[in-house]
Amino acid sequence: MTKQRPKPLDEWDFRAFIALAEERSYEDAARRMAGLHGGYSRQSVQHRIGKIENYVGEPLVRRNVDRRYLLTPAGERVLQIARQVVALHERIGSAAAQPTVWTLACGPHHTQFVALAEDRLRTAEGDKLRVEYLSQPNRAEHQFFGDPVDRLLRNEFHLIIGPAVRRPGLRSTPLYEARLEAMIDRDYPGDRLALADLVRDYEAFLQPRDVRARRVLEDAIAAAGIPDPDPAGRVAMETYETATSVIRLQSERRRPGHGRGRILVVPSDVALPYKVGMVFGGREADRFKWVPIHDGGATLRMETCVTIRDAHQTALRPVIDALRAGVHHLDLGPQGISGAPLTFATPIPSQRT
Structure with missing residues (x-):
């Protein structure tokens, strides 16, 4: 009796193998695969890994003492082949199905430079960019790396703007660094606000804790070892709606009979429309000023990137250049989107070994 050929x-066998190799867990690999293709379970991934092992004729993974899965020497060799196969499929798919309109997903606070990029592209190439604004839940830091990134991998989005994404097959390019700023009474004598003074002297209107800027602030307070006996007491209000905080702060200015002043803390890209002379500044804007928050001389910052699939690097270069030109235009104005605009963009490579 002849031996049955394996x-x-x-492609999806190799994608499942790559997912297991990088996640080191069948459950995590299944969740990742479900984001790409839907309908994946632990058993689905195990079936595909078993199929490859049957084809190769030897084990490709082993479980270590902490119940994570590691590659055998044969598995390491197969991983290199798997990545080459998947990359080839992506190149073929990209060449065969190049969209006529690219979809960019971003937050509302990216509108000003995105609109400038749209105008630039429309002049040169016509309407080739469609903008979709992420829902509030998907703008939260942990959610951003879920559904928006998965939709990018599924080719439903072609560009997303937010923090850098370190996933195989994706490439993030920095656009600018936003700095954390405080909207504070114009009589405040300094041109920046120390983190320790913020904690000690002010009640702040803040974004909720699932927003990246809030995490940056809280992490900096903890890392600096600043005494913070009443974290809840230094928070005047939490809201996603910056306009609400600006209106409240403008109307209250300072609570009568209370020793702590009130400020609003948001990143500079979120603050930009509410500054003097800007579209939402309003009549009260000149009663306040915006100052960066610093800790030991270092301003608190957070990087904003545009992320695309590796396969679209060449086709999307004009779009990325237009986005960077929009950022540069804003930073040349009296109210820049970032504290220190980047003069060039260095791509952040995906984590491939």
Whole structure:
């Protein structure tokens, strides 16, 4: 009786193998695969790994003492082949199905430079960019790396703007660094606000804790070892709606009979429309000023990137250049989007070994 030939391998076998190699867990690999293709379970991934092992004829993974899965020497060799196969499929798919309109997903606070990029592209190439604004839940830091990134991998989005994404097959390019700023009474004598003074002397209107800027602030307070006996007491209000905080602060200015002043803390890209002379500044804008928050001389900052699929690097270069030109235009104005605009963009490579 002749030995039955193993079943041929396909792209999704290799994608499942890459997911297990990088996640080191069948459950995590299944969640990642479900984001790409839908309908994946632990058993689905195990079936595909078993199919490859049957084809190769030896084990490709082993479980270590902390119940994580590591590659055997044969698995390491197969991983290199798997990445080459998946990259080839992506190049073929990209060449065969190049969209006529690219979809960019971003937050509302990116509108000003995105609109400038749209105008630039429309002049040169016509309407080739469609903008979709992320819902509030998907703008939260942990959610951003879920559904928006998965939709980018599924080719439903072609560009997303937010923090850098370190996933195989994706590439993030920095656009600018936003700095954390405080909206504070114009009589405040300094041109920046020390983190320790913020904690000690002020009640702040803050974004909720699932927002990256809030995490940056709280992490900096903890890392600096600043005494913070009443964290809840230094928070005047938490809201996603910056306009609400600006209106409240403008109307209250200072609570009568209370020793702590009130400020609003948001990143400079969120603050930009509410500054003097800007579209939402309003009549009260000149009663306040915006100052950076610093800790030991270092301003608190957070990087904003545009992320695309590796396969679209060449086709999307004009779009990325237009976005960077929009950022540069804003930073040349009296109210820049970032504290220190980047003069060039260095791509952040995906984590491939």
